[in-house]
Amino acid sequence: MSVLGAERIKLFSTKSPWWSSLATVVFVVGFGMIFLLTTASLVREDGPAVPFRVGVSTTQQGIFFGQMVILVMAALAITTEYRFNTIKTTFQAIPGRTSVMLSKALIIGLLAAVLGEIAAFASWGLGRLLVTDFDLTIRTADQWRQVAGAGLVFAITAIIGLAVGALTRHTAGAVTALLVWAMLGEQLIGAIPRVGDKIQPWLPFNAGGHFLGVGPNQNEGAQTGTDLPYNAWGAVAYFAGVAVVLFLVAVLVVNRRDA
């Protein structure tokens, strides 16, 4: 418990997590509203001709951008420790490195989950205020999942960020690797002719997005591109599995390395 407490104090006694938290919510809501308003006006003009509709998940399209901030924040939670050598002080105070890593994961994961919920419900709430001529009421279990699921997806995202941060030990390296993969890598692989479609479901961030109905394969009831090998819960389980494997590798490496 004391290790958890120490990690909590550490995280919140510098400014950057506060800024990252604010940025997460602003990104999700901001991009979400731009997407919602644009889609709504397209649908109003062209009616059924457009291949998508406006619904609850349309308010959630900014999630991905918040996710990127979470990745950076989680990676920073450990790379700054390496940068300023406080990791040595940390392991001196708590020689059990696995418990340090678990505490970090729990704290940063919880923060990400809370931010996910705030951002998702803020997006949905604001969307309902801004767009009144479409039905944005949450009714079905799927719709609940698409909004309330953001916390889970953000927590998993944070674990991935933390693991990659621990493995690289460098802020620049970790952030580049994470963002290039999530923003570019998965898109490019998905775009490879023929095989791309087959690989796409197995790209972790795509899987996470699928759970929230914001992936490239899904958009509010309309076009589902490929037949997916899993349902929404399978998708998030796969996403979590990738995070757990990365995290375990990171814990192993951190334990074996010199601090």
Place this chain on the structure above:
Amino acid sequence: MIEAVGLTKRYGRTVAVDNLSFTVKPGRVTGFLGPNGAGKSTTMRMILGLDRPDAGQVRIDGKTYHQLDRPLRTVGALLDAKWVHPNRSARAHLRWLARSNGLPNRRVGEVLELVGLTSVADRRAGGFSLGMSQRLGIAAALLGDPQILLFDEPVNGLDPEGIHWIRQLMKRLAAEGRTVFVSSHLLSEMAQTAQDLVVVGRGRLIAQCTTAEFVDTASETSVRVRSPQLDRLREVLLRKGYALHVEPGVDGNALVVTGSVTSEQVGEIAAEQDVVLHELSVRRGSLEEAFMRLTGDSVEYRTDGQGPAGPAAAGSEDLMVAGGVNR
């Protein structure tokens, strides 16, 4: 009590610490002495379980560091004063450390008071001067009221007041019965604080003894004579088997007689031979010279081909060993 047995650490091809064994006893300040790159910091990191030894082990009161429950209560250490997050306040830095080892928050205020940082406790540590950072590091080391303390070159870069403060603190901590292990590359510094010494060079143990013993055996005396009849005196002394060399100086050449020799012996020989003396003086070799002679073979970095105890290196006060690279 710290016991190192056969400690060895390699970084790639460099052997930083080589089969090092020593013990550090409670109630005394033990100096950990060695030139730059001798492996002092590496050894301290291994004591704290930060670096994994390739061979050997360290025990702290019979346990390895990883076996210590809430280690800050047993061992306090200051390895590098800059190991703090620059945007975290001094108080927050100590607060998370205290929490991690289940220490009451009241200890934070106490150690801040002890090192005199109370008034700046809420300022970001990144803005601290070296002296203030050093004090913060010492506050962190004392947080758990540990019986064992490690300091890595604690006076490096401090002003005379800061140096004095740290010396007094270390003596007081040892007087309270604690184990104090402090590294330095200056024997003159250690001679003022440490009762015992662990001397290393190139990662190997050179000596473990009391400071007094080390100084006695290490520093030899010599007798310097000046005379208008220098050549005559030189011949006589050589014939009698004394080791000597000629030393040019501003006031003409002088003879320096080395080995176990007293000024009385030289003066009497001169009188027998009716040699006029202009100077007869005893010189005690400086501690640094002695140190260099002993660690001479073990100095890793040299400025040139000159031996570490060569005349260019000798004589200057507080000299870093053979112009070593400061790291």
